[in-house]
Amino acid sequence: MPDKKKLKVAVVGVGHLGQHHARIYSQMKEVELVCVVDIDPARAKSVARQYNTKYKNNYRTISEALDAVNIAVPTQNHFEVAQYFLSRGIHVLLEKPITKTLAEAEQLAEAAQKSGAILQIGHVERFNPAVEALIKRVRSPRYIESHRLGPFAARGTDVDVILDLMIHDLDIILSLVSAPLCQIQAVGIPIISEHVDIANVRLEFKNTCVANMNTSRVSFNRMRKIRIFQQDNYFSLDCAKQELVSIRLHRETPSKITGLPFKIAREKVKIKKQEPLKRELEAFIRCIKQGNPPLVSAQNGILALKVALDINAEIKRVIQKSVTEATIPGTC
Numbered sequence: 001m002p003d004k005k006k007l008k009v010a011v012v013g014v015g016h017l018g019q020h021h022a023r024i025y026s027q028m029k030e031v032e033l034v035c036v037v038d039i040d041p042a043r044a045k046s047v048a049r050q051y052n053t054k055y056k057n058n059y060r061t062i063s064e065a066l067d068a069v070n071i072a073v074p075t076q077n078h079f080e081v082a083q084y085f086l087s088r089g090i091h092v093l094l095e096k097p098i099t100k101t102l103a104e105a106e107q108l109a110e111a112a113q114k115s116g117a118i119l120q121i122g123h124v125e126r127f128n129p130a131v132e133a134l135i136k137r138v139r140s141p142r143y144i145e146s147h148r149l150g151p152f153a154a155r156g157t158d159v160d161v162i163l164d165l166m167i168h169d170l171d172i173i174l175s176l177v178s179a180p181l182c183q184i185q186a187v188g189i190p191i192i193s194e195h196v197d198i199a200n201v202r203l204e205f206k207n208t209c210v211a212n213m214n215t216s217r218v219s220f221n222r223m224r225k226i227r228i229f230q231q232d233n234y235f236s237l238d239c240a241k242q243e244l245v246s247i248r249l250h251r252e253t254p255s256k257i258t259g260l261p262f263k264i265a266r267e268k269v270k271i272k273k274q275e276p277l278k279r280e281l282e283a284f285i286r287c288i289k290q291g292n293p294p295l296v297s298a299q300n301g302i303l304a305l306k307v308a309l310d311i312n313a314e315i316k317r318v319i320q321k322s323v324t325e326a327t328i329p330g331t332c
Contacts, residue, residue, distance in 0.1 A: 018072030098301030121301030179207035
C-alpha cells in the first residue's frame, strides 16, 4: 500500500523531456508517481511500464487524487492543460515557455493565485549549480554575452528558436539585471523550419547594461556559454559543463615587474555538479510541502515570455523592412 504521506504526482507529456520528469519522480521517496499521460498510446504505455506506474492517453481521464502535475506538452497546449489542473487547486510545474501568448500566461497566473496552487515554470537553467553560483556573485553587470547553439531537433520546431532556446538565457539575464529593459535590436531567419532558427539580439537596459545574445538550432556543435563583465570582475560560465571561472582585478600600487596598477586573480569556482532537472523537481516538491513560493514563478515566466515576444516582433519588423526596401530601386 502506498505511503499516504507521499505527494501524488502525474506527468502529462512523456516525450523527449517528459520521460525524464517521470524518471526523477519515480525515484523520489516523498513522491508517488500516480500515472503518466501521453496522446501516443505506445509511448505512454512504454514509459509507464519503465517506471512502474499507470498510463493514460487523456489527462482529463485521470481519476486518482493528485497533489501535483508536471506538464511537458507542446507549448501550444500549455494553457489548456495547466488551466485544467490549476482550476482544481492542483500544483503545477509547467515547462517553459509558460504559454504562447501573454494573455494566456496572465490567465494562468491569475488561476494559480485564485486557487492557491503553486505554478512553477520550468526554466531549468536556474537550477544549474553553475548558474546558481554565478547569480550569487554578480552584483552590477555592465556587459553580457551569451551563446546558445545546438543541432537541429524536429521536436522543438513548434516554436521559434527564441522561445525554444534563447528564452533560457533571457530568464538568466533578466534575473541578473534589475533595471528595466529599454531597447531591443534583433535579427533572425528561418533556415530549416518555418520559424526563425537562428537569431542575434542586443538588449539595452536603463542602467546602461548591454546584453548581446546569439542563438542557433542549426549548429554542428553544442554550446551553452555566458560571459559577464562588471566593475573589476569578469565571469565565464559554461552551462553544459557546469563550470564557472571568475577573473578579478585587485587594484594596488603599480607593479615593479609589470608596471600595471592592478593584479589579476583567476579563480575556477568549485561547483558540485548535479542534474539541473532533478534539482528543479526537488525544489518544486519542497515548495509544495513547505508552502513556499517557487524560485521561478509565473511572473518570471511572464517576463521572459514578454521579452521573447518583443524580440520576435522586432525580427519580423526587420524582415518586413528588408523586403520592402528590396522592392524600391536604389536602396540596399
